[in-house]
Amino acid sequence: xxxxxxxxFDFGGKTVIVTGAASGLGREISRALADFGADVVIADKxxxxxxxxxxxxxxxxxxxxxxxxxxxxxxxxxxLVSAALGVSGRIDALIHCAGIGxxxxxxxxxxxxxxxxxxxxxxxxxxxxxxxxxxxxxxxxGGAIVNLSSIGGMVGKPGSVGYQVSKAMEIQIAxxxxxxxGPHGVRVNSIAPGLFMTETIRAETEKEPDVNADFMKMLPRxxxxxxxxxVGAALFLAxxxxxYVTGAVIPVxxxxxxx
Amino acid sequence: MAGQYSTDLFRLDDRVALVTGAASGMGLRAAxxxADAGAQVVAADVNxxxxxEAVAAMRAEGYRVTGAVADISDQEQVAQMAKTAESVSxxxxxxxxxxxxxxxxxxxxxPLELWxxxxxxxxxxxxxxxxxxxxxxxxxxxxxxxxxxxxAAAVGWPGSVGYQVSKAGLGQMSxxxxxxxAPYNVRVNSIAPGSVDTPQNQQEEAREPEYFAERLRRVPMGRRAQPExxVGAILFLAxxxxxMVTGNLIATDGGYIAS
Numbered sequence: 203x204x205x206x207x208x209x210x211f212d213f214g215g216k217t218v219i220v221t222g223a224a225s226g227l228g229r230e231i232s233r234a235l236a237d238f239g240a241d242v243v244i245a246d247k248x249x250x251x252x253x254x255x256x257x258x259x260x261x262x263x264x265x266x267x268x269x270x271x272x273x274x275x276x277x278x279x280x281x282l283v284s285a286a287l288g289v290s291g292r293i294d295a296l297i298h299c300a301g302i303g304x305x306x307x308x309x310x311x312x313x314x315x316x317x318x319x320x321x322x323x324x325x326x327x328x329x330x331x332x333x334x335x336x337x338x339x340x341x342x343x344g345g346a347i348v349n350l351s352s353i354g355g356m357v358g359k360p361g362s363v364g365y366q367v368s369k370a371m372e373i374q375i376a377x378x379x380x381x382x383x384g385p386h387g388v389r390v391n392s393i394a395p396g397l398f399m400t401e402t403i404r405a406e407t408e409k410e411p412d413v414n415a416d417f418m419k420m421l422p423r424x425x426x427x428x429x430x431x432x433v434g435a436a437l438f439l440a441x442x443x444x445x446y447v448t449g450a451v452i453p454v455x456x457x458x459x460x461x
Numbered sequence: 462m463a464g465q466y467s468t469d470l471f472r473l474d475d476r477v478a479l480v481t482g483a484a485s486g487m488g489l490r491a492a493x494x495x496a497d498a499g500a501q502v503v504a505a506d507v508n509x510x511x512x513x514e515a516v517a518a519m520r521a522e523g524y525r526v527t528g529a530v531a532d533i534s535d536q537e538q539v540a541q542m543a544k545t546a547e548s549v550s551x552x553x554x555x556x557x558x559x560x561x562x563x564x565x566x567x568x569x570x571x572p573l574e575l576w577x578x579x580x581x582x583x584x585x586x587x588x589x590x591x592x593x594x595x596x597x598x599x600x601x602x603x604x605x606x607x608x609x610x611x612x613a614a615a616v617g618w619p620g621s622v623g624y625q626v627s628k629a630g631l632g633q634m635s636x637x638x639x640x641x642x643a644p645y646n647v648r649v650n651s652i653a654p655g656s657v658d659t660p661q662n663q664q665e666e667a668r669e670p671e672y673f674a675e676r677l678r679r680v681p682m683g684r685r686a687q688p689e690x691x692v693g694a695i696l697f698l699a700x701x702x703x704x705m706v707t708g709n710l711i712a713t714d715g716g717y718i719a720s
Contacts, residue, residue, distance in 0.1 A: 276573060308641050309595060313536070316588065320580065324626060328576060336569050358636030358708050367584060370614075370633030371626040377617030378625045382568050449617055 210443040213240035214264070216294035218440065219286050220244050221273055221330060224251030226400035227350060228299030230429040231436045235297075236263035238437065243286040245271040246300065265289060273300045273326035276333075283333045295346045295440040296334040298327055303402060304365035305413075316364040324371035331375060335388055344387025348439045349376055350432075353394045353455045359417070369394075373451050380449025389448040391439045396455025398427040422457030470702045474499035477553050478699060479546040481533055481590055482560030484511035486659030487609060487688045491557050494692035495699060496524040500555065503546040505529040507560070533560045533586035543593035552601060553594045555699045558587040558608045558631075563665055564624040576623040583627035588634055591649070595638075599645040607698045608635050608651040609691070614710055615653060615718045620672065632710050639708025648707040650698045655714030656685045682715030 218235050222228035224246035235242050236259040244259070246252045249270035256268040267289060271282045286293050304319035306312060327349050338345035354362065355369025376392035383390060397403065397417055403426070407414050418426065435454050438444050453459050478495040482488035483504035496502045496519065504519070506512040509530040516528040527549055531542035546553045564579035566572065591606050598604025613625035614632025635651040642649060656662065656676060662685075666673040677685065694711050697703050712718045 308638055309592065309599065311588075311592070313585075313589075316585065320584075320630075324580070324630070325576070328571075328622070328626070329573075332568060332571065339569060355633055356636075358633070358638070358640035360641040363588070363634060363637040363641065366637040367588075367630040367633050371580075371584075371630045374613065374617065374626045374629030375622065377629075378613070378619075378622045379568050379617070381617040382619035382622070 211238065211437055211441045213238040213441065215290075217241045217243065217286060217290045217292060218295040218297065219282065219293060219334065220297045220299060221271065222246055222298070222300035224248040224255055226299070226402060227395065227398060227429060227432045229255050231297055231299065231433060232259060234433040234437060236266070239264055241265045241289050243267045243269060243282070243289060245269045245273070245282050247272050273298075273330055274322045276329055279329045279333045283337060287337065292341045293334055293337050293345060295348065296330060297436055297440055298330050298347070298349045300326055301350070303362070303406065304368070305362045305406070306364075307361060308363040311363055319364045320368045320371070323365070323368035324375070327372045327375055331379060331390065335379065335383060338388045339383065339386050344389070346440045346444065347388065347390045348436055349390070349392045351392045351394050351451070353396050353453055353459055356394060356451070356453070356459065361413070376451060377449045384448050389444065391444070391447060391449070392451045393432070393435050393439065394451050394453045394455065395432060396427060396453065396458045397421065398429060398432065400429065417458070420458055420461050422461055425456070427454065427456060471696050471700045472499050473555065473700055476500045476555060477503065477546060477549050478555035478557065479503045479505065479542070479553050479594065480557040480559055481505045481531070484508045484515050486661055487654065487657060487691050488557070488559035489515050490688040490692050491559055491695050492519065492526065493524070494689070494696055495555065495557070496526060498696050498700065501549055502526045503529055503549060505531045505542050505560070507532045533590055534582045536589055539589045539593050546594070547597060553597055554604060556590060556594045556606045557695060557699070558590050558606070560586065561609065563621070563661060565621045565665065565669070566623070567620060568622045571622055579623045580627045580630065583624070584630040584634065587631055591634070591638060595642065595647060598647045599642065602646045604647040605699050605703070606638070606647070606649045607695055608632075608649070610635070610651040610653050610710065612653050612655050612712065612714050612717050614651060615712070618676065635710065636708040643707055648698075648703070650703070650706060650709045650711065652691060652694045652698070653710055653712040653714055653718065654686060654691050655680055655712070655717040657688055657691065658685045659688055679720065680715045680717050681720050684715065686713060686715060
């Protein structure tokens with residue numbers, strides 16, 4: 203059995219969908235999957251951005267298929283799954299990174315913002331998980347679903363109640379479906395990133411410089427995460443390396459939760 | 462300092478407590494419990510017939526109670542309910558968000574309409590209620606909001622993903638608002654009951670006895686809670702006995718989460 207662990211994180215011959223792939227953590231995870239030899243199906247609402255990422259990934263990946271998708275629209279999610287099935291007839295993993303922010307004080311939180319952030323973040327996570335789950339439940343060897351939530355779904359911070367509620371919902375999807383689909387070999391897990399310097403966070407920080415200053419002080423590592431630092435957890439949960447892990451939440455937060 | 466503490470710590474004299482879902486089950490027991498602790502209770506429910514009966518029964522026993530018919534998923538009705546509660550004596554000190562619905566269904570076929578409905582009522586509705594009473598509480602620097610969540614705010618089980626997601630959202634709402642409103646001495650907490658012997662649960666159980674028997678086997682205390690067994694936690698969180706407790710989740714679940 204020498205060498206059996208050398209292929210633990212392999213994605214050769216595996217079809218993986220990544221949503222929110224045009225920027226930030228989703229793009230970074232797509233880059234990693236390409237490097238690991240996956241057939242990568244990338245989805246995002248931002249079609250031009252998605253084409254750019256596809257062009258970037260092509261030299262490394264086994265194949266790249268860009269699918270412009272609004273994850274909060276059931277028909278578009280179904281179309282994404284059909285397109286992914288066209289690659290190899292199966293879907294081995296879904297890494298769902300698509301999501302939006304939603305900052306506002308609770309007392310005046312606009313209900314339109316509440317509805318939007320819950321529909322896109324929690325609803326979008328469920329739609330993608332359900333649609334891909336239907337495929338995985340029927341195929342041999344099941345599959346792995348990884349949803350990117352946030353430590354904002356586990357602890358409270360002032361100023362974004364709707365966003366935080368949506369992220370807690372995403373975490374619960376992993377727990378609920380991890381248990382429900384466990385017997386059928388479909389694993390569902392969540393990664394809870396802390397503060398990562400994505401374009402979104404950079405823009406937020408420029409608008410409200412104080413927003414993340416307090417938070418930064420609470421980070422044992424004393425800094426925000428670099429995009430590449432999310433990759434390990436995603437590849438672990440999406441590959442055979444995570445074969446006995448389901449319904450779990452892994453914080454990748456520089457120790458913020460432990461503080 | 463002998464004699465500093467008595468059961469007065471849990472008294473709610475001169476306080477007004479608004480309870481949603483008060484026509485039956487846990488909400489009705491909460492209304493009795495809060496009234497026994499000395500609070501003036503405003504009992505709200507969408508079921509006007511059941512509410513009339515409950516209010517009449519409480520009044521016949523000498524309790525001070527006001528009824529308010531309200532569908533918590535309707536912002537106008539929630540505003541009206543809060544107005545009724547504030548008209549009792551000019552302030553609302555306690556809100557118990559007990560109104561909610563169940564929503565069983567396997568995840569792969571979970572209807573999107575059911576997903577939206579259960580989140581709309583359980584999570585969004587509770588947020589609307591919290592938001593309707595919060596401005597007064599914030600202005601007076603005093604208030605306690607108690608959300609009746611579920612073990613699903615912490616763990617998962619098969620067969621009701623939408624319900625569980627709605628309750629996980631409610632648990633997170635308590636953390637998020639608890640932190641955001643802490644500077645104003647408005648405390649927000651949630652309670653995670655396990656399987657409770659309510660009329661709503663009895664109906665569900667009659668439909669799927671095996672499912673619920675299996676759930677019960679996983680409860681360390683080996684029995685369902687009686688609705689009144691949630692009252693202690695409610696009085697603790699409603700009163701000054703919990704003056705430093707906020708953003709928290711208290712499980713009254715017979716050890717379910719711990720196991």
